[in-house]
Amino acid sequence: MFRLIVACFMMQVTCVWAEEAQPLQADLAVEMQVQRLSEELRCLVCQNQTLADSHSDLALDLKREVREMATKGMTDEAIVDYLVARYGDFVRYRPALKSSTVLLWFGPFALLLAGGIGLFIQLRRRQAMTTDEPLSAEEARKVDELLDKES
């Protein structure tokens, strides 16, 4: 009898240990979409956090809202459009391309272009230099003298 009890107890223990943890959300595809979106959406009450990072109540609510829309089969764009219509552009971390954000999106590449052109002109001018004026022997000697000098 005692053995039986022990056996039962042990079985139960093994049963408990073998219990599989259940995923919080059943639908994996929906959850991947929610994760993808919540990394691009802002928690509106936090200092500067995405929905994915934030544990605030509002962020969790918003995430639930996103999940509901995702469950209904709405696309990423449709969900973002809906949230932007409701909360404004502030909610999206990837600013939409429009007249007020043209400089934001193209500014860096315009700078790169300008930098590239400036670099090209500079290099051409360098190459065309007729006099080479690196450190002359006299200057190099002076540098060494200055560097060796102890006050």
Next chain:
Amino acid sequence: MIPEIGHFALILALLVAIMLGSFPIIGAARGNAVWMGFARPLAHVHFYLIAFSFICLAYAFAAMDYSVAYVANNSNSQLPLQFRIAAVWGGHEGSLLLWALILSIWTVAVSLFSKHIPDDMRARILGVMGLVSVGFLLFMLMASNPFERLIPAVLDGRDLNPLLQDPGMIFHPPMLYMGYVGFSVAFAFAIAALLGGQLDAAWARWSRPWTTLAWVFLTLGIMLGSNWAYYELGWGGWWFWDAVENASFMPWLVGTALIHSLAVTEKRGSFKAWTVLLAICAFSLSLLGTFLVRSGIITSVHAFATDPRRGVFILAFLVIVIGGSLALFAWRAPAIGRGGKFNVVSRESFLLANNVLLAVAALSVLIGTLYPLFLDALGFGKISVGPPYFDAVFAPLMAPALFLMGIGPIARWKNASLPELAKRLRWAFGISIATAIILPLILGNLTPMIGLGLFLAFWIIVTTVYMVSQRLRDSDQALLTRIKAVPRSWWGMVIAHLGIAVFTIGVTIVKGFESEIAVRMVPGDVAHLAGFDFTFEGVKEITGPNYSASKGQLRVTKNGVERTVLSSEKRLYTVTNMPMTEAGISPAFIHDLYASLGEPLSDGAWSVRIYHKPMVEWIWFGCIMMGFGGLLALSDKRYRIKKRAKNLAEINLSKVES
């Protein structure tokens, strides 16, 4: 009484800073040796006064003097002592005092280790640093006094933000500020050179070790901050493109460009004007960053407007420093020699191209950080610029920069040949491409981003190995002798460049291969991730010095063998009533296992998030390698002038004696 003494010391420090900022510079202009001689003692007094003032504030925190407004706002009697001390720089006023203290430390350091620099040059350098200090001390005394009294005093303080109650808070800000403020030395050297018209290779060589040291501090400071965010924020991110992070990253990018440009100026006499401009920009961005973070303008443009005193002062200070130095630059730059001639294909041009990429990257971060502020201020509404934007803009700018890193150090100065470079590097190119394709295929996930990231990392590694083997071959001497014969600064570069590769591998692998699960667990439940089994052992209630917490434990096994135990806490800080998550992390060379306890659910179950982060530690290890490379370069014997001169003197002496 102590706070008043601290306040008084700060006022005296301002007076000393004004003297430091005027007498030596005027003395240098007039050739007055006595006035120039004031610089060194004034720098010392300046440091003692600010340090004393800092100690007074720290004392007010340690002694829990809640009649001081700043202390009452940033600490609490339940806060452990080490965090009460760290709380000195937990808010706006105190971090400005830390800034001023570190500036005075750098100033004293320059005055101590600049005996070989001509008197007028040294006087100007210390004078410029004094002027910067005037701005900060004036700002503190006029608009951000940390010693301001709170009358009537409160019984207890409002506590330090729980996010900051971490060992990271003790080390990260001072380290970061050492870097930030360290660029003031490079700035002071540049301005002094512009004032005195002595922009030559000697100037570059004097300026270089200081710039490298500041860069090392900044690199390690950013690394500590990133690591802190990783374990403190509870979901395993390591970089957020937050305005606060960007504020430290912009000076880093420009500072990186600066140390490379300084190398060319010292070795070849070229890029002088560009180097000076970078030195001015690096410090300007440090200043801008400090104020962006500290003025509250990031949180809201309107908060900034509610206290216009601070805002106006900050803007005026930035305009004077940045505008003034740029005006000086524009006035003096035409007189700066252009240096040596070099070809379109040469090490100089590769370095210059990388400089342009780094500068554009820094400006892009600046655009992304300031854009929402400008739109809001101009009435176009509020937008958010976050990681998706920065990732999209930053990757295309950095990829060519990393590619050039592989070529630059191998190309010859002055005149290299593309066909020859291509011939020398074709094997490196082939190996990198092959590895970047084969490795992800073995690991089971090949995407363009993973392929590109790994290619760039291997490209840097293979070209560096090639470069080292080229440098060490052709000699009969023992390997160790050959290694020692190469200057340490060169080895510093090798290690720092390899650090970038290690960093890139970490970023690529963790982004491409990380996995996570969110599960509901009751004690005894098992979850599976990346071949590991995580058994939930339940939650215990514990009490900390100023918080209560639920501590959950996960036993990690692989194929039945126990590997580690992860314990994650959900803390509630009692004073601020703020919840915090302490993640349970098992860091390792190959991967981190990372667990964070979520919310309690029904029936004694908890939500638990578990992350598998392959090679994430490589990110910080790469940064440490960069920092170490910088330190190694600093130990190069050509910077140890004093010792060399002394040795020479001893040799001469022994000759005389014999």
